[in-house]
Amino acid sequence: MRPVFYAILGIFAVSALLGWAHYESKERTIVAFGDSLTYGLGDKGDEGYVDKLESVLNQKYETGPIEIANYGIVGQETNGILNQLENPETREEASKADGMIVFIGTNDLINSNGGDLDNLQEAKIHEGKEDYRRNLTSILNTLREENHSAPIHLIGLYNPYPGSSEIERHIDQWNDLNKKLAAEYEGIYFIPLNGVFKNKSKEEYFSDSLHPNEKGYKLIAWRILNDSRLFRESL
Numbered sequence: 502m503r504p505v506f507y508a509i510l511g512i513f514a515v516s517a518l519l520g521w522a523h524y525e526s527k528e529r530t531i532v533a534f535g536d537s538l539t540y541g542l543g544d545k546g547d548e549g550y551v552d553k554l555e556s557v558l559n560q561k562y563e564t565g566p567i568e569i570a571n572y573g574i575v576g577q578e579t580n581g582i583l584n585q586l587e588n589p590e591t592r593e594e595a596s597k598a599d600g601m602i603v604f605i606g607t608n609d610l611i612n613s614n615g616g617d618l619d620n621l622q623e624a625k626i627h628e629g630k631e632d633y634r635r636n637l638t639s640i641l642n643t644l645r646e647e648n649h650s651a652p653i654h655l656i657g658l659y660n661p662y663p664g665s666s667e668i669e670r671h672i673d674q675w676n677d678l679n680k681k682l683a684a685e686y687e688g689i690y691f692i693p694l695n696g697v698f699k700n701k702s703k704e705e706y707f708s709d710s711l712h713p714n715e716k717g718y719k720l721i722a723w724r725i726l727n728d729s730r731l732f733r734e735s736l
Contacts, residue, residue: 531555531569532595534582534640535604535656538721539573543712549573551602553722569602570594578608579636586643596647602725603640604656606675607711609633618668626671634678641686653689654729655679659698661711692728697721 533539533551541549548556555569572585582605585591595601613629614622644653657679660672672695683691697720698706698713706717713721 527565529565529567529599530594530597531567531600531602532598533569533571533573533602533604534585535573535602536577536581536608537573537575537712538607539571539602539604540575541571541573541718542575543708544715544718545708546715548715548718550718550721550725553719554725557722557726570598573604576608577605578612579605579633579640582640583636583643586640592643592647595644598648598651600651601644601648601653602656603637603644603653605637605640606633606658606679609636610658610671610675618662618665621667621671630675630678633675634682637679637682641682641689645686645689650688653686654725655683655689655691656725657691657693657695659694661698661707663699690729692725694721694724697724 537543539549539551541547541551549571551569551571551573555567558567572582572591574581574585582603586595609629609632610626611618613626613632614620615625641653641655657676658672660669662668676693676695680691680693683689698717701717701720703710706713706720708714708717
């Protein structure tokens with residue numbers, strides 16, 4: 502029964518990520534926007550969650566070839582994605598995508614506090630969160646204007662320093678913003694990520710203090726795949 506279960510789970514997950522109601526064999530494209538976490542920094546295999554997700558979709562589920570176009574840039578903030586979307590070729594790719602992933606905000610948060618998460622400055626972080634809200638709203642508006650139907654999965658932030666309750670509080674606040682913003686749109690879904698690394702060894706799952714290693718990115722890929730099965734409105 503387990504192979505049958507996973508096959509059914511896979512169909513639901515692919516349908517949620519790409520919004521298909523029928524599974525004819527044809528090429529599908531997902532576009533992923535983000536920072537170093539989408540780029541895959543820290544994975545010695547240079548895959549990150551994007552290539553791992555693409556590999557799982559193509560190896561396990563017979564829905565036709567699937568390509569994930571990776572627009573992640575190391576150090577990128579939300580204003581960087583807005584700059585990317587000024588490129589006509591990028592907008593065209595988004596307009597033709599069968600699904601989209603937006604995983605952004607870690608650098609917005611860190612840089613709002615001066616470039617690290619030491620000595621948290623409440624006023625500056627609050628100001629940074631408002632800038633983040635405006636930019637992310639513009640990103641989602643632009644993507645939805647370019648593509649009216651493709652599901653967009655907005656990935657939440659995780660706390661790389663779980664020993665700090667103050668950092669956790671800010672991560673929760675920024676994730677609450679993401680969740681509420683996603684709920685304002687048709688076909689945009691929030692996928693929480695903060696629980697993925699809870700009670701996990703940093704030495705085992707991270708390449709440095711912030712970036713996952715191969716095992717860590719695999720956890721992210723599976724969270725996206727498994728959580729996306731919750732959104733089955735197209736079935």
